Amino acid sequence: MKAQISSFILHPLFFTPKIMSLSFDLSTPKQKQELVKSFFYHLFVGGFCLVMVYPLLWLFSSSLKPTDEIWRTVMQLIPSSITFDNYVNGWAGFGNISFTTFYQNSLIYTVLATLITVFFSGMVAYGFSRVNFIGRKFWFACMITTLMLPVQVVIIPQYIMFSNLKWLNTLYPLLLPRFGGQAFFIFMIMQFVRGIPKELDEAAEIDGCGKVGIFFRIILPLIQPALVTCAIFSFYWTWEDFLTPLIYLNSPKLYTVSLALRSFADPSANTDWGAIFAMSALSLVPVFIIFIFFQRYLVQGISTTGLKG
Amino acid sequence: MAVIPAKTASAKLAAPAQKRNFRQSNLIGYIFIAPWLLAFFAFTLMPMLASLYFSFTDYSSLDSLDKARWVGLQNFERMFTTDTKYIKAVSATFFYVIFAIPLRLIFALGLAMLLNTGRKGMGLYRAAFYAPSIVGGSIAVAVMWRQVFGTEGLVNGFLAFFGVPARTWLGNPDTAIWTLIVLAVWQFGSPMLIFLAGLKQIPTEFYEAASIDGASGIRKFISITLPLLSPVIFFNLIMQMISGLMVFTQAFIITGGAPLDTTLFYALYIYRRAFENFQMGYASAMAWVLLLIIAFFAAIVFRSSSQWVYYETKEEG
Numbered sequence: 001m002k003a004q005i006s007s008f009i010l011h012p013l014f015f016t017p018k019i020m021s022l023s024f025d026l027s028t029p030k031q032k033q034e035l036v037k038s039f040f041y042h043l044f045v046g047g048f049c050l051v052m053v054y055p056l057l058w059l060f061s062s063s064l065k066p067t068d069e070i071w072r073t074v075m076q077l078i079p080s081s082i083t084f085d086n087y088v089n090g091w092a093g094f095g096n097i098s099f100t101t102f103y104q105n106s107l108i109y110t111v112l113a114t115l116i117t118v119f120f121s122g123m124v125a126y127g128f129s130r131v132n133f134i135g136r137k138f139w140f141a142c143m144i145t146t147l148m149l150p151v152q153v154v155i156i157p158q159y160i161m162f163s164n165l166k167w168l169n170t171l172y173p174l175l176l177p178r179f180g181g182q183a184f185f186i187f188m189i190m191q192f193v194r195g196i197p198k199e200l201d202e203a204a205e206i207d208g209c210g211k212v213g214i215f216f217r218i219i220l221p222l223i224q225p226a227l228v229t230c231a232i233f234s235f236y237w238t239w240e241d242f243l244t245p246l247i248y249l250n251s252p253k254l255y256t257v258s259l260a261l262r263s264f265a266d267p268s269a270n271t272d273w274g275a276i277f278a279m280s281a282l283s284l285v286p287v288f289i290i291f292i293f294f295q296r297y298l299v300q301g302i303s304t305t306g307l308k309g
Numbered sequence: 310m311a312v313i314p315a316k317t318a319s320a321k322l323a324a325p326a327q328k329r330n331f332r333q334s335n336l337i338g339y340i341f342i343a344p345w346l347l348a349f350f351a352f353t354l355m356p357m358l359a360s361l362y363f364s365f366t367d368y369s370s371l372d373s374l375d376k377a378r379w380v381g382l383q384n385f386e387r388m389f390t391t392d393t394k395y396i397k398a399v400s401a402t403f404f405y406v407i408f409a410i411p412l413r414l415i416f417a418l419g420l421a422m423l424l425n426t427g428r429k430g431m432g433l434y435r436a437a438f439y440a441p442s443i444v445g446g447s448i449a450v451a452v453m454w455r456q457v458f459g460t461e462g463l464v465n466g467f468l469a470f471f472g473v474p475a476r477t478w479l480g481n482p483d484t485a486i487w488t489l490i491v492l493a494v495w496q497f498g499s500p501m502l503i504f505l506a507g508l509k510q511i512p513t514e515f516y517e518a519a520s521i522d523g524a525s526g527i528r529k530f531i532s533i534t535l536p537l538l539s540p541v542i543f544f545n546l547i548m549q550m551i552s553g554l555m556v557f558t559q560a561f562i563i564t565g566g567a568p569l570d571t572t573l574f575y576a577l578y579i580y581r582r583a584f585e586n587f588q589m590g591y592a593s594a595m596a597w598v599l600l601l602i603i604a605f606f607a608a609i610v611f612r613s614s615s616q617w618v619y620y621e622t623k624e625e626g
Contacts, residue, residue, distance in 0.1 A: 038429075041428055042428075042429075042430065044423075045420075045424070045430075045434055046430075046434075048420075049434055052437060052438060052440075053437050053441070055453060055454075055457050055463065055495075056441070058453075059449075074463055074465075075463075075466045075467065120344045120345070123341055123344060124341060124342050124345040126341055127337075127339075127341025128341075128342060131337050131338035131341055132338065133334055133335040133337070133338025133339060134335055136338065139342060139346065142349065146349070146353055147548075148548075148551050148603060148604075149357075149600070150554070150555050150576075150596065152576055152579045152580075152592075152595075152599060153593075153596045153597060154352065154353055154357055154360065156360055156363065156589050156592055156596065157355070157356035157359035157360050157363070158352060158356050159583075159584075160359075161356070177348055179347075179348055180345040180347065180348020181344060181345050181348075211334070211341075212337070237446075240446050240447040240448070242446075242448055242558045242561075243557060243558065243580075257448075258447065258448040261448045261449060262448050262562060265448075265452040265455075273456070276452065280448075280453055283447065284447065284449050284450075287443060287444055288440075291436075291440065291443055295436055295439075298443075302499055
């Protein structure tokens with residue numbers, strides 16, 4: 001059983017093909033030709049790679065340059081002298097609210113939203129994929145349709161509803177909808193549950209385990225890789241979420257990092273470009289750290305669902 | 310001989326038990342999907358119906374529902390006849406989707422094929438190409454993009470290197486939308502990963518057989534890669550087009566709809582009407598038209614798919 005699951009996770013699809021050992025023995029013309037080919041391949045793909053990540057490198061390098069140097073040396077990637085002044089100046093924030101507050105707000109929102117979304121997505125996914133009930137197909141179709149639903153159709157009545165409940169400037173409008181899980185995650189976990197042999201459920205049922213027990217004792221531990229993938233996506237999307245906080249949070253004290261950055265980088269209010277670059281770069285640091293450590297999960301999630309990430 | 314009566318006996322016994330089991334599993338099933346079901350009713354279905362109702366009203370206040378005044382089709386009439394901004398928003402959004410999405414998919418497919426050759430460094434390249442996709446929706450990148458295309462920014466700096474005079478990319482009605490299209494194409498990472506996964510499923514024997522028959526690289530691409538990958542391409546096209554129609558944050562931060570409303574995307578215009586002018590009825594009407602546009606596109610692509618999408622017959626046991 002274990003072999004089957006790990007073979008699902010370790011499916012060759014999700015893995016880079018074995019690195020082909022390149023022979024440097026140039027005794028045959030064929031090998032020589034191969035080496036030349038390889039050289040041009042890396043020149044082209046590597047060069048394109050550099051173009052792709054260049055704006056991000058530029059952002060980070062500019063954030064480390066002295067303010068007066070940023071626009072004078074636009075094309076220079078390596079600063080003549082490295083300074084962290086921009087980070088110190090930027091962290092002070094605006095209107096007597098420092099980025100400490102904004103990061104706290106973002107962290108609370110992101111962590112709570114992620115935990116809620118991931119747990120309930122797992123629960124709903126189990127219901128859809130392992131329990132037979134009337135209307136299952138219908139509700140599943142409804143759920144998939146919501147993937148294509150423009151948020152603009154629901155956001156206005158939602159706003160009116162939450163404002164009538166006097167819940168503006170609270171976390172309720174941001175967190176309550178998360179209790180239903182998220183269609184994309186439910187779909188992704190369902191794909192994963194499919195790979196778990198049904199015999200496991202049946203064996204547990206014979207031993208007297210109910211559906212709830214099967215979920216908590218068997219499925220939940222086994223779908224952990226899928227849950228991690230969901231957690232990472234959820235973290236990203238909540239961390240970068242802009243529209244929802246923009247609508248519901250109007251008091252600067254409650255701003256998330258995204259909202260704060262928008263006000264902070266307003267060209268009519270702030271011209272300290274060093275500080276703006278520094279705070280922009282800093283907001284991407286958590287994203288990149290998670291990306292480096294969990295890249296494999298992301299690739300897996302995108303590949304199994306075939307949906308965008 | 311004794312086996313047969315035993316079987317029928319157990320079947321007779323099982324019938325009520327199965328019925329009970331089924332009723333029980335109905336209950337359990339609904340308990341498990343209850344969180345989604347409740348959220349669906351409260352935050353999707355009911356708001357959708359409310360929005361549909363608002364779209365036929367003049368609703369410009371948040372105080373109470375009584376202020377919603379029924380105006381029939383007036384909102385829709387205004388949209389298509391007198392509101393010139395609306396027409397601009399629609400054409401800007403279509404222009405964006407028509408260029409950004411196919412270009413993004415072309416880049417994604419091209420790079421996926423280049424990375425699928427099994428050479429060294431594939432993991433690193435894949436990570437680097439995917440990186441823009443994970444940060445692309447953030448405010449930080451939008452703020453950065455504004456400076457990349459700023460008068461003193463990276464692009465002008467690069468062009469100055471070749472002696473090309475500086476341009477105001479964001480202030481020029483001809484180029485502003487292209488800065489957003491480039492930003493969208495820059496994020497080709499996730500469709501690239503999907504294509505990469507699809508490419509790896511194509512058996513290498515197909516290519517080997519084609520090589521023996523003397524097929525060229527282009528021929529192999531047209532006759533093997535494209536047909537076998539078509540379901541994936543098709544699916545991506547729909548989903549990306551739909552998300553393209555809803556693009557908001559980038560235009561909101563980078564151009565703010567300017568210059569001359571050339572980047573006033575649909576979602577941005579809805580936001581302005583709803584949350585800056587508080588014309589909730591009119592904004593709802595626009596949102597419903599967007600929903601219909603999306604449904605229409607999804608239907609066209611789904612319908613036409615049988616013409617050009619090749620589904621391999623599965624022979625799974």
